[in-house]
Amino acid sequence: xxxxxxxxxxxxxxxxxxxxxxxxxxxxxxxxxxxxxxxxxxxxxxxxxxxxxxxxxxxxxxxxxxxxxxxxxxxxxxxxxxxxxxxxxxxxxxxxxxxxxxxxxxxxxxxxxxxxxxxxxxxxxxxxxxxxxxxxxxxxxxxxxxxxxxxxxxxxxxxxxxxxxxxxxxxxxxxxxxxxxxxxxxxxxxxxxxxxxxxxxxxxxxxxxxxxxxxxxxxxxxxxxxxxxxxxxxxxxxxxxxxxxxxxxxxxxxxxxxxxxxxxxxxxxxxxxxxxxxxxxxxxxxxxxxxxxxxxxxxxxxxxxxxxxxxxxxxxxxxxxxxxxxxxxxxxxxxxxxxxxxxxxxxxxxx
Numbered sequence: 001x002x003x004x005x006x007x008x009x010x011x012x013x014x015x016x017x018x019x020x021x022x023x024x025x026x027x028x029x030x031x032x033x034x035x036x037x038x039x040x041x042x043x044x045x046x047x048x049x050x051x052x053x054x055x056x057x058x059x060x061x062x063x064x065x066x067x068x069x070x071x072x073x074x075x076x077x078x079x080x081x082x083x084x085x086x087x088x089x090x091x092x093x094x095x096x097x098x099x100x101x102x103x104x105x106x107x108x109x110x111x112x113x114x115x116x117x118x119x120x121x122x123x124x125x126x127x128x129x130x131x132x133x134x135x136x137x138x139x140x141x142x143x144x145x146x147x148x149x150x151x152x153x154x155x156x157x158x159x160x161x162x163x164x165x166x167x168x169x170x171x172x173x174x175x176x177x178x179x180x181x182x183x184x185x186x187x188x189x190x191x192x193x194x195x196x197x198x199x200x201x202x203x204x205x206x207x208x209x210x211x212x213x214x215x216x217x218x219x220x221x222x223x224x225x226x227x228x229x230x231x232x233x234x235x236x237x238x239x240x241x242x243x244x245x246x247x248x249x250x251x252x253x254x255x256x257x258x259x260x261x262x263x264x265x266x267x268x269x270x271x272x273x274x275x276x277x278x279x280x281x282x283x284x285x286x287x288x289x290x291x292x293x294x295x296x297x298x299x300x301x302x303x304x305x306x307x308x309x310x311x312x313x314x315x316x317x318x319x320x321x322x323x324x325x326x327x328x329x330x331x332x333x334x335x336x337x338x339x340x341x342x343x344x345x346x347x348x349x350x351x
Contacts, residue, residue, distance in 0.1 A: 030154050035245030037081040037155055037228060048149035051142060052078035056091065058138035061181040064103060066202060067138075068110030073206040074231070074280055075143045076118055080208040081227040081283070083153045083215030086143035089115055091125040094139040099129060118208060153215065158226035158246035158286035162312045165285040165295065167210040167304055169258045170235045171274035172281035174338045175266035176202040181342070184351040190265045197262045205281035210304055214285050217298050223291040230279035232336040235309075236321070237276060238284045240332045243312065243319050246286075252310035252330065254323040270341040277338040286312060 013034045021032055029048065030040040041049040057070040071091075079086040091111065095104065115122055120143065179186045179198035186195045207229050214224050228242040235257060243250050259274050267274040285306070287295055292308050299306040310322075319330040 029149070030156065033156075033245055035155060035228065035241030035243075037078040040082075040149070040152060040154060042149065043146070046148055046150070047146055048152055049144060049146055050079065050082050050084065050152055051144050052086075053140055053142040054078060055137045056093065056139045056141050057136060058095070058107070059136045059177075059181075062177065064107045065110050066180070068107055069114055069203065070205070070280075071138070071141065072111060072114040072118070072120070073208070075141055076120075077207045077211075077229040077231075077280060077283075079143050079145060080211035081153065081155060081229055082145070082147070083211060083224070083227070084145050084147045084151065085118060085208065085212060086120050087145040088123045088143065089120045090123060090142045090144075091127075092139040092141065093125070093127045094130045094133060095128070096133045097129045097131045153224065153226055155226045155228045155242055156245045156247075158242055158248060158312055160248050160312050160314050161289065162225055162286040163289045163292045163308050164239060164242075164250065164252065164310045164312060165214075165287060165292065165306050166230075166235055166258055166282055166309050167207065167285070167299060167306045168204065168282045169260040169263050169274075169305070170230075170279050170282065171259070171263040171267050171272070171277050172201060172230075172279050173205045174234075174272065174274070174277040174279065175263040176205065178270055178338075178342065178345075179266055182345055182350045185345070186266055186269060189269045194262055194265050198266050201262065201281075207281055207283040209302065210283040210299065210306075211285075213299055213302060213304065214283070214287075214295050217291070217295055222288070223295065224285060224287045226286040228284040228286075230282040230284060232278050232338075233333050234274070234276040234279045234336070235282060235284070236330060237333060237336070238279070238282075239310075240319055240330055242284055242286065243315075246312070247315055248312040249315045249317040250310055250312050250319045250330075251317075251327075252319075252321050254321055256307060256309045258305065258307050258309075270345060272337055272341055276333050276336070277341075278336055 027042040230238040
């Protein structure tokens with residue numbers, strides 16, 4: 001039987017989904033496409049509704065609080081790419097039939113708490129229990145926000161000639177979740193300090209502040225053109241997706257990609273390339289080159305690292321990774337290597 005892990009492949013999205021999205025409506029300004037973080041629907045008076053959806057997490061090896069954090073913030077990261085904070089949330093929970101009332105109470109209290117912290121009103125959804133539900137995915141959610149249309153950034157608006165910036169480090173969420181899920185393995189092979197630092201980085205997996213700060217720099221609309229959050233495929237995958245959705249090529253300099261020591265060491269234990277595995281918490285920012293220093297400085301004031309890693313170019317030049325002055329075509333990794341690494345560690349009984 002053919003097996004797949006993670007998001008659907010690019011060609012399948014284009015083949016099966018993009019041209020089969022129900023009734024076409026003229027007010028849908030940005031609909032589904034590979035690399036798009038949000039949908040945008042035109043409203044009267046120059047306003048627009050932005051929507052984004054994601055799975056909800058329930059990962060026993062992390063805990064209820066951490067799972068709730070991922071459920072809220074992975075959706076919020078998508079909305080953050082618009083330069084606006086989420087306002088409203090819908091949550092659909094399909095929970096294991098063995099999930100206790102006490103565990104549900106705790107999980108939902110954390111969902112509520114994290115929504116309050118980012119000013120999201122929970123407006124509805126569905127809650128139920130399902131026999132045989134053993135997945136780390138507990139359902140799905142949708143976040144929405146309303147803003148003036150000319151204040152909403154979309155990833156398709158990135159332009160050739162823009163600089164590409166990356167916040168924080170590659171593999172932020174992969175390293176944090178692997179360390180928290182397999183503590184003894186990480187301690188034994190990388191040491192207690194690396195383990196603790198990886199665990200401590202878990203609550204840096206929100207990129208909402210990164211995006212709002214970048215979008216909030218003086219007259220940002222003429223400086224930041226698009227953003228894309230880092231999820232499956234890592235930093236390199238996110239840049240590739242941004243190129244595809246915006247119709248651009250890119251030149252990416254390998255030696256400028258931010259890979260912190262903690263993330264590098266944890267990824268090494270599990271045979272992962274930190275540039276190519278899930279990196280929630282980092283944000284890709286496309287901006288006009290002359291404003292790179294201003295944006296980097298703005299983020300640095302809040303202790304958020306941000307570096308330029310390349311530039312967008314004409315699509316005909318392709319998407320190139322430069323390593324030691326050698327240009328190679330960047331290949332999109334359709335199955336994030338994090339997933340097989342995680343499940344292999346589980347299968348081997350790693351602790």
